[in-house]
Amino acid sequence: MNNEQMDALFRKVFGDVENGDEQLLGSVNGGAINREETILTNLKLELKNLGEVPECQLSSDRLRDAILSKGTMREPVSPFANWWKFAVPVAACAALAVFVLQMPRSQVIDEPDTQGSIATKLEQPSATLENKIEPNDVVVPPVTEQSAKVEIVLPIDQPTIVKKTSPSTVKNSRRPVTKPRPQYASRTTVSDQAGVGAPSPAAMADMVAADLKPKSSPSVAGIAAGALEGFENRDSGSTSRGSAAKPDESSPKVVIVTAGTNPDTRASNATEVDKKNVVFGG
């Protein structure tokens, strides 16, 4: 194959066939032209598979051509252009949320199961056990403040075991005690850090119960069960509040009285804050 015939074959493979190319290629041996055509076809495929040209090899002309060939930038598409695609899932989620919100709140479960345990779900915060204390110095586990549902399982038939959690390092990010206390509203407690390594509520209940066990005639499990029963009935109104000196625990809020005077009321401002977020001084 001479150069003209090779050029004609190039044009044929790359789609730029000109008049007379067929005649030039017709005079070539069929085996040779097929072999060359296969090589050029593979070359064309490999060229197509080549990646982008490295930036260092870009010339301004090629860059201009590339920009011109790609045309102007496409107009940004609004994210709400295809809102109808999300309408159905959103409506389904909304319907599910309404359904869940309208469901009646789960009731307290108090059914001893076959394994002899009592499962109690606590729902309300600031509940108190003190009104449910029976005579004989019945012990109340300090399981009162609970904003989320907590399930406490206390064995009845098994002997009480005082659980002590393994000592762990108390991560303390407090300021030095010598630093003066800031004069602003009660600091929000970092509850995630407070009491790290502390015993679980059940363990604390067991420890307190074990401490006063000699003075109490009923079993610790029975005491705890009675205390937990008090949790269940805390809203029934059957409990009687103690003397007026007892703090009002009907609300988990603490009234914060700030310093200074409001010119409109000529009194200090009072705000209600959840007692979990208050630091008391004593």
Next chain:
Amino acid sequence: MSSLVASLVLMSQVLAQEPLQTQPLLQPVGAYQSAAWASVVDSLAVLPDIAGNPFGVAVLIDDRGYFVAHTSSLVYEPLTAKMSGGVEVKLGRIGYDKETQLVLLGAHNWVPEKRQPARLAPTVKIGELMVATVRGPVRGMLTSDSRPGLFLPSQRYVPLAEIQFETKDVPVGGAIVFDNSGGLVGILGAVLQPEMPLTSEQRFENAQQQAKNAFGPAGLTVAYALGPTILNRVVEGFKRDDHKVDHPSVGFFFKAGSGPGQVVVDEITPGSPCDLAGVKTGDLIMMANGTPIANVVDLAALLFALEPGSELTMRLYRKGDQIDVKMKVGVKTLWN
């Protein structure tokens, strides 16, 4: 034109203040008339502001000429207060309790046995009360006698009496609270602030409107008064020769822990009884004086009820061990 507008504005302000100035002092607001008011009105003194207008109220607690008022009732001192019958008395500060923001005022040239001091009621009952404001008595309703309160900046727990009453124009700050038998049961110190709306425009408009009308939900003023328990303690301290009030303290700060019912020590005051007894920051307080501690309010109420000089035992939980500590309750001013 501008001078005309300015004069109109000044005139409107004068007219707006005129009813307050012409209002007789300490006359019943509305139809409130009772023997209780007649029995206490002679023990009240109206404290003026700089312009001489009625601003606050003080109550006579001792025949030596000792008056108690909330610090919000005082604009300046010494001052000349007015009592019933047009009697003027010069008052000056002789004591101050920082924890409760109550002020002890002493009268100059006081003539004993002329006026009956207010009688301190030991307790207060839920129900109707008589609130002696600077404009006179108004009816109030005691809805709770033991709301957990926290005074800043001391962060001291104080049980508060929650009182609700309708007042559109009467400032209630520093008002004196009596029961219907004329017993002194509290001094108003704070008013609950309503929750502001979210948007800034509504916040501005509603804040102005609420400032003109009243505070509290639905136009009902919710105020908090120092109840008879803390008031008795303060008055007893004021009556002493040094006019000091001893609030019990063991020198530590505590807060709710991460677990339910946990109370954790937040800070120890150096040199305090807690510090000397070995209480450490991060300790969990399980029991105090043999009483299981169920939450922070329980412990705060227990500490509030202690007497200085008494003994306090606490069971602590520290790194897997239970520790018993014992200390003597002191007075906060000794180490702070």
